[in-house]
Amino acid sequence: MAARFTPAFRAAAGVRVAARRQVVPAFRRGFANEAPKSGSSNGLLIGGLAAAAAAAGGAYYFLATDATPKERLMELETVGKEAGEVAKATLHMKKGKDEYQKVYNKIADMLEVDDYDDGSLGPVFIRLAWHSSGTYNKEDNSGGSNYATMRFKPESEHGANNGLKIAREHLEKVKQEFPWISYGDLWTLAGVCAVQEAQGPKVPWRPGRVDGYDHHCTPDGRLPDGAKAQDHLRDIFYRMGFNDQEIVALSGAHAMGRCHTDRSGFDGPWTFSPTTFTNDYFKLLFDEKWSWRKWNGPAQFTDSKTKSLMMLPSDMSLTKDKEFKKHAKAYANDADLFFKDFANVFNKLIELGVPTAQFQGDAYTLKTVDEQSS
Numbered sequence: 001m002a003a004r005f006t007p008a009f010r011a012a013a014g015v016r017v018a019a020r021r022q023v024v025p026a027f028r029r030g031f032a033n034e035a036p037k038s039g040s041s042n043g044l045l046i047g048g049l050a051a052a053a054a055a056a057g058g059a060y061y062f063l064a065t066d067a068t069p070k071e072r073l074m075e076l077e078t079v080g081k082e083a084g085e086v087a088k089a090t091l092h093m094k095k096g097k098d099e100y101q102k103v104y105n106k107i108a109d110m111l112e113v114d115d116y117d118d119g120s121l122g123p124v125f126i127r128l129a130w131h132s133s134g135t136y137n138k139e140d141n142s143g144g145s146n147y148a149t150m151r152f153k154p155e156s157e158h159g160a161n162n163g164l165k166i167a168r169e170h171l172e173k174v175k176q177e178f179p180w181i182s183y184g185d186l187w188t189l190a191g192v193c194a195v196q197e198a199q200g201p202k203v204p205w206r207p208g209r210v211d212g213y214d215h216h217c218t219p220d221g222r223l224p225d226g227a228k229a230q231d232h233l234r235d236i237f238y239r240m241g242f243n244d245q246e247i248v249a250l251s252g253a254h255a256m257g258r259c260h261t262d263r264s265g266f267d268g269p270w271t272f273s274p275t276t277f278t279n280d281y282f283k284l285l286f287d288e289k290w291s292w293r294k295w296n297g298p299a300q301f302t303d304s305k306t307k308s309l310m311m312l313p314s315d316m317s318l319t320k321d322k323e324f325k326k327h328a329k330a331y332a333n334d335a336d337l338f339f340k341d342f343a344n345v346f347n348k349l350i351e352l353g354v355p356t357a358q359f360q361g362d363a364y365t366l367k368t369v370d371e372q373s374s
């Protein structure tokens with residue numbers, strides 16, 4: 001086995017030697033948000049994994065030659081560990097669709113919880129998958145779902161991630177039963193499972209993410225702020241590589257779940273059925289009359305009729321901005337179109353930051369619990 005580790009290790013070390021005294025931009029080719037390259041032989045895969053290890057090793061500051069022996073040792077240990085993670089991932093590629101279906105089923109099994117929110121962990125699992133992916137920056141390929149860096153401080157304590165500990169802790173039980181799965185694969189699979197089990201669209205999903213280290217954590221401020229509007233949404237989502245239509249489709253995930261005063265400060269659900277995946281978010285945006293809620297909390301909208309629903313200022317911008325509105329209207333009028341576009345864009349979201357070489361070929365479409373029992 002050691003012989004197999006060596007090329008990746010050397011590649012990683014090589015990149016870093018060349019990169020002394022500067023911050024190394026992460027590896028720039030072959031990331032999942034780029035067009036896939038043709039050819040998928042095992043050789044290419046292993047080569048790509050070595051490159052991925054190089055990217056892992058090269059994505060942070062490399063110590064200069066005047067580093068102390070202890071610092072150099074730590075540095076080498078880090079490169080070795082990262083190459084090891086990638087090599088481990090290669091081994092997991094022997095796991096087939098059936099193994100991942102078992103993990104999916106275990107997650108599906110734990111979704112319903114009577115005394116939690118609206119009775120389902122689905123929404124908070126979707127938010128975990130999204131926040132662990134939405135840190136991506138296309139300029140330097142940093143962030144994204146590859147390293148599951150929300151396990152570490154400071155990212156676990158970023159304000160935007162308040163409340164996601166609940167999701168991480170629940171999923172830890174799945175990790176105990178299937179220790180071979182990476183956290184990035186587990187969290188994104190949980191998002192897919194939550195969408196599908198809530199009667200949402202089938203979302204193709206591929207395994208291959210590797211566990212990273214705390215030095216891969218991204219800076220605070222990469223996720224959107226609900227108090228802001230269209231210009232901010234474009235700044236944030238264009239940075240990840242999304243266009244206007246994709247921003248609107250992704251926002252439709254707010255059909256599910258709710259805001260919590262002890263997490264974001266905002267309060268309440270967007271729809272009357274927060275545990276079912278529908279296009280109601282778009283319908284309600286246009287069908288209801290929305291007014292500012294009179295309360296002591298942050299500025300948010302409430303539906304004038306029942307005063308039981310909410311919209312964030314960022315949500316309302318989808319009805320105000322001309323380009324956003326066009327897509328939001330289309331999704332309000334056509335649930336099938338929304339489902340199709342959401343499946344595509346959610347799949348794109350959860351693959352951000354993952355070198356394509358780490359994936360093991362075609363995506364799996366996993367079966368819902370209902371489909372398996374019928």
Ligand code: HEM
Nearest residue numbers: 123124126130224225226250253257258259260263264314
């Ligand atoms: C467009 C920019 C977005 C903003 C400003 C935003 C903001 C928020 C806020 C403030 C919350 C409430 C958190 C809490 O208090 O628990 C929330 C919850 C949620 N968000 Fe977003 N979000 C955005 C995009 C997305 C995207 C792209 C997805 C998924 C594709 C998503 C999925 C969810 C879900 C499912 C919840 C409910 C979580 C729960 O019930 O625990 N959001 N979002």
